[in-house]
Amino acid sequence: MAEAPGEAIVEAKDLELELPDMNARVLFGRRPRVRVLHPVSLSVRRGEILGIVGESGSGKTSLGRALLRLHEPTGGKLTFEGRDITHLDEARLRPLRARMQFIFQDPQSSLNPRRRVAASLEAALALRAGRLDRKERRRELEVVAEQVGLPTPLLDRYPHELSGGQRQRVGIARAVITRPHFVLADEIVSGLDVSTQAQVLVLLKRLAGELGLALVFISHDLSVIRNFCDRVCVMRAGRIVESGTCGALFEAPRTDYTRTLLDAIPLPSPQPGWLDGAPDTAACRS
């Protein structure tokens, strides 16, 4: 595995996660727990983009939430910028929160629909700089709007008054306004058309480079991952089953599972037999 530049920002060692089982019918007593992550190890360095891919339910979001300490791991060790945060309580996590941010798939659900864009961004800004006056806050918002290519008049709109691409820019703005060192992006381009998707990814890549972010990019689309990420982890049933640099993994996937995921993404040129289900056509790519 090629060594990426920069020091490790996030490191997970044998991370495990159990959650109360929401599917269980509980009549009395405690909810049984389900194992969502089996020991998972990974690290993300400054300036590096790590892709996480896997089928639905493989544990990508759960892993992401654990890395952000939105879930408390039930085993293993998690460090953020060298500090053990595995079991840190919320009060002690709070000062770190500004430096670890996330962007979710549907900014409409993560943005308050009754708040103008500016108000949502100000709430995020308060994590980093609590005591700015009105003018200073507006200045910060305009800077970040410029960074993400969002015309400033849109700051005064409500989320539903924006296009999908514009909403995703707001999601990115909200994450970077706190000047994070680690950003988790969870399926942020899956609902977008290819042209908007390209715009959002180009933007995020540029920002990640400029800000030296450690970026974890969750997607089920290996075509996007190959062209956006430096390294990739393939997840299945709560485990990382394969990982490596994009170059190595895409040239020679080692597991059938990865090949299945690859084969499931249609290429924008006819692949005879793709819909007839000829097995493992991905293995004999030209």
Place this chain on the structure above:
Amino acid sequence: MSVPLLEIRGLEAALVRPPHAPLLRGVDLTLDPGQVHGLVGESGAGKSTVGKAILGILPKAIAVTGGTIRFAGEDLLKMRPSRFFSLLGRDIALIPQDPMSALNPARRVGAQIADGLRLRRGMRGAKLREKVLSLLTEVQIADPEAVIARYPHELSGGMRQRVLIAAAFAVDPKLVIADEPTTALDVTVQKEVLRLIRRMQARHGTGVVFVTHDLGVVAQLCDQVTVLFEGRVVEQGATAAVLAQPAHAYTRALIEASPRHDRPDSGMRPIPEHIITALKAERVHGGEAADG
């Protein structure tokens, strides 16, 4: 030559309210029986508007302002409502994008698939039940007996989409409009659903208009493709030819925006501004602006 299954000529649609912003500007599209026709373009290009115009389900804010939509030779736009509704759900069916909103959350899945068969084919009782079960088997649902008794929320997204495919094909329609039916699905499930649509379509000889913004899906599923930009057809033709040798710079740009997992440094190129500018200018010179 036989009559096309679907023949759209010069279709125009606009917002009802002044200033009546045009949404479709003279769309032509021909679909022969048993063919799959892809409708691609960026968000807002008017893909769903074309589909809804065919189905007569445009929102109140949008009206068709010109053109014809012929189904097996008959103009759907001029048809008596009673005739139109007898076609809808019998000869023309929809596979929607969001299975959750298309299914009634309070009714069991089996009853919902049975609706079309009961209303349009007059089936009843054991025969009806048998047909529903066989449809679910046809869409690869392993335990159809259990599934008919479930409510929509008790099924996974992929299962719900299968149920809707079963419902759409239940009445053996001649034409199916599928509006991004796999966008919400996991990739492996998407592939299964596409395979299913292909198989059902081929087996039943159904013509399909397939709305998507994924050129990969178009490449694998569609015989013909239409590229829309702001309500106008930019390019149209056999899928393999259009993708291998796009005639229009916009189509080329769409292809170049699409990442590929078999090549590094592919895709991720936003559509260049000058192509958009040129397209908008073309429209003004095309004289359509004078119509309004």
